[in-house]
Amino acid sequence: MNLRSLETLVEIAEQGSFIRSAERLNMTLSTVSMQMKVLEEELGVQLFDRTRRPPQLTPMGRRVAAEAVGVLSASARLQRACTRSDSLAGNFRIGFVLTSSIRLLPGFLARARVAAREAHFAVETGLSDELAGKVVAGTLDAAVVTGGDLPRTLDTRTLTREELVYCLPKAAANWSIADCMSEMPFIHFMAKTGIGRLIARHLEAAHLTPKTVIVLDSVEAVSECVRAGVGFSILPEPDIRRAAGDDVVLRSLLDQPVMRELVLAYQAGGPFSENAERLAVLFDDALAEKEMLNRSRQMVPEDENIK
Incomplete structure (x- = not known):
């Protein structure tokens, strides 16, 4: 079994079509079909009902696709961990605009506990302008705020767009x-x-x-x-x-x-700037895990009693 086959399976589950999946993955239809047949043989289960046109995922196929999302996410995290030269360490004061804290903060802190065990965070929430002002004043190291209209002395790193x-x-x-x-x-x-x-x-x-x-x-x-x-x-x-x-x-x-662009704002050339990308990567990982979880939930089979 290889990760490429799992990626193809997840794509088919999302697109609902071998043809569209082949187009998005830049593969031939025959290659996609062969990958899925080999995967079925390796797992010893039927992933697709080929009596239907186009072929549809079986309940077991949907379950395998949902599990594959987690496998691919874990693989991506492992690759990132192996390519990083160092990790975030120290005490940091981070601000969160309130609307982002509810959705981003839990995942960020959970990810930091695993990937940045030597980093400790003091967190506060507020409005974007207030938090940006505190970053300029040096009372916060960085802040997650709405991009645009920020002081020119701040550098930003985009985290997500909504x-x-x-x-x-x-x-x-x-x-x-x-x-x-x-x-x-x-x-x-x-x-x-x-x-x-x-x-x-x-x-x-x-x-x-x-x-x-x-x-x-x-x-x-x-x-x-x-x-x-x-x-x-x-x-x-x-x-x-x-x-x-x-x-x-x-x-x-x-x-x-x-x-609406959510950015990580920090002082340009300031003492925190060398850590900004490391911090942003923690957010990237947390957002990727959340997206993978959402995709996995969308693929959960209706019949939960399949063995």
Whole structure:
């Protein structure tokens, strides 16, 4: 068994098609088919129901694909560990913008316990501008904040990018955005925050003026108000999905996507700069593990009683 075969299996599970998987992996269809036949022989199980067109994963095939995600993730971590010349060590003061701390901080700290055992972190949360100011002042070594509009004395390393989306109450699922603007309050996440400025710029660029505006300083509060039908809003897609799940309706912004960039900010040329990339790699690993876990959950077979 080789990792390439497992990568192909995971791709098929995600794409639902041998043909699309072959195209994405830059392989011939016959090579993909042969890989899967060899994998079935090695494992001694039937991964695909070939009586169906196109062939479909069997319940056991879905289970193997879900397990393969974890194997590939572990392999990637091992390769990264073997190529690093040194690891992060020391005491560090790290800031997190509140909306990122809920989703990124747990995975980061869990990853650091394994990959950076000699590093110790003091963490605080706040708004992007406040945290960036503390990095400039030297009271924080680095901070995870919304990119853009940061002091020029700071260097940044992008960690992830998230699309902003409209979130509407289910009762307004068939409303146009223009109707929402004129008929219900727009719940605006604080305009002085990084997210708030992105939202304000989008509304201005799209020439959209809500009839009524409610300003709130919490993603959870915004989400609950939308869920309750109080109004509609714009938020990063991962935040609204985490807070409201399927209880709200999401729509892309009208003209072009607006992305919120989460960055690691630190003083350019400062004492922490040599550790910045090591710290960023911990975030990369934590985000990759979370993504792998999400993909694995999506592939879990319906029949959990298969032996």
